[in-house]
Amino acid sequence: MEKHWLGAWKGLLVGQTSDDCYNTDMDVAATKLSKLIHKFLSLRCAAGKARQIVELMQHTRDLPTILSGVLRTDVVSNTAFLEAVTSQVLEVMPKVKDADLPVIFILDKHLANFPMEQLSVTRDQPVTRVPSLSLLHHLLHLHGLTPSSSQTSPHTSGNRDSSQERSGDKSGDKSGDKSGDKSGDNHHSSKKKNDSEGSVAGNRCDGEDSEVSVAQRGVDPRSVFYVLNPDGDLTHTQTCLQGPYERNKDWQGVTGVVPTAEQYIQALTQHDLYIYSGHGSGSKYFSREEVLKLRCRAVVLLFGCSSVKVDLYRDLDPDAYFYSYLLAGSPCVLGNLWDITDRDIDLFCLELLHLWLAHQGTQPRLSLATLVQKARRVVRIRWLNGCSPVVYGLPMSLNRPNK
Structure with missing residues (x-):
């Protein structure tokens, strides 16, 4: 499933960590990547999008697929850009750290009985699931919580909002x-x-x-x-x-x-x-x-x-x-x-x-x-x-x- 269904995008299912040092190092790597994108591709890349790309890069070696997909431009033939990313961004990127902030999967009927929690990228992080977005909203409202609650709901700062939404979209319909x-x-x-x-x-x-x-x-x-x-x-x-x-x-x-x-x-x-x-x-x-x-x-x-x-x-x-x-x-x-x-x-x-x-x-x-x-x-x-x-x-x- 990871190889053929999710492929290079399996990193979208990974949550975030509360480790400040790790997040600082990731921001440094994202800043370098943003500058390289502007230099080689003449594109402006917001900090949140650059951070998202760096997070995805931690879980795959298929850089062309990730960069082309997020930036919506073909970078496969741009070897100078790919070499610069490999030498300058991957070198400063911190080692993968287990996520400690929870992720909620919204699974449709096709995946409801599948153990998504045991994929290699989700195995060491806290994961819960709900059958629908409406039920999740019901529970948050019922217990006086909001999606930005730091203790009991998923991390929603930065660009992780969009990636978690995509995680839900990839796992459910x-x-x-x-x-x-x-x-x-x-x-x-x-x-x-x-x-x-x-x-x-x-x-x-x-x-x-x-x-x-x-x-x-x-x-x-x-x-x-x-x-x-x-x-x-x-x-x-x-x-x-x-x-x-x-x-x-x-x-x-x-x-x-x-x-x-x-x-x-x-x-x-x-x-x-x-x-x-x-x-x-x-x-x-x-x-x-x-x-x-x-x-x-x-x-x-x-x-x-x-x-x-x-x-x-x-x-x-x-x-x-x-x-x-x-x-x-x-x-x-x-x-x-x-x-x-x-x-x-x-x-x-x-x-x-x-x-x-x-x-x-x-x-x-x-x-x-x-x-x-x-x-x-x-x-x-x-x-x-x-x-x-x-x-x-x-x-x-x-x-x-x-x-």
């Missing part, structure tokens, strides 16, 4: 927008449009008036509700996870039994984090219609098989149970794209919780998407089970509470 709309329409088909998605975005936005959204303050690791092995047949999962879950004295949850509707409502509306360790997404215990009646507060972790798999229906828009969590206000949902083995996903779950809880004292705000990428490394079948977990929704922080 108009059908991606329809997926969010379709979810809202289907789940509220018995109501008028202004009573469905409109009420979610409007009335729920200021729900729980004085409470700050989890998306803004981060997840409190003491406010957790878990559902472990509700069917009672995942013996290894229960043996592996019951101890770690119950050792956290502040956590609430149920093990080996099906939770009641009241417990589900409590988990989603009164806690910061809801963990489900069972078969599938848990939809047979609590339907999407029941979820959509709530104002969900919790970040949702669904460790079951295919828990965030998107169902495709030929020419119709895609659909998925987990959409209901996002539409009901949950800022973030983690789940699996396909069926996985219980032992590997148990290892992933334990590593994810360990990385989060073990570093609370040294790193007060940790990105869930970053920890997910790190936790994949403990999975034994890395390129099958390890690629399955993905994060939908906003780039969430996991916060250390004030004692």
Whole structure:
């Protein structure tokens, strides 16, 4: 996919870093490139566009394709210009640094079940995904955030706006927008449009008036509700996870039994984090219609098989149970794209919780998407089970509470 679909443009999927020294060096390289473009091609190249070209050059050796595409002029035959760029710009360009600012993929139905997060250029950066731009806007509005928020939304300074838009365009199309709309329409088909998605975005936005959204303050690791092995047949999962879950004295949850509707409502509306360790997404215990009646507060972790798999229906828009969590206000949902083995996903779950809880004292705000990428490394079948977990929704922080 990287070679034949993205080619020299795979760098468009790479996020940015907050390292000031690195950004300064990149600006120096961009300034040199801008001067060379004016000298050899008699073209004026804005600083933002020159910076974009330099960022793309870090991830490919196909300089003629990048320069011709961005500058919209043929530079293949201009060997003097290419040699000058190679000798003067590449020499001062800093080494590639892992991005630490999140990227959000807007994926259409053709790519929704593909692990875009495991491309070589995105593997070491925080990535989340949404099914449509309209749903992303809904979540930002619902949680009182704006696209320029530095902690929980993508970096948007400089020329990265255009490259991130192109990343979304390359990964999705108009059908991606329809997926969010379709979810809202289907789940509220018995109501008028202004009573469905409109009420979610409007009335729920200021729900729980004085409470700050989890998306803004981060997840409190003491406010957790878990559902472990509700069917009672995942013996290894229960043996592996019951101890770690119950050792956290502040956590609430149920093990080996099906939770009641009241417990589900409590988990989603009164806690910061809801963990489900069972078969599938848990939809047979609590339907999407029941979820959509709530104002969900919790970040949702669904460790079951295919828990965030998107169902495709030929020419119709895609659909998925987990959409209901996002539409009901949950800022973030983690789940699996396909069926996985219980032992590997148990290892992933334990590593994810360990990385989060073990570093609370040294790193007060940790990105869930970053920890997910790190936790994949403990999975034994890395390129099958390890690629399955993905994060939908906003780039969430996991916060250390004030004692």
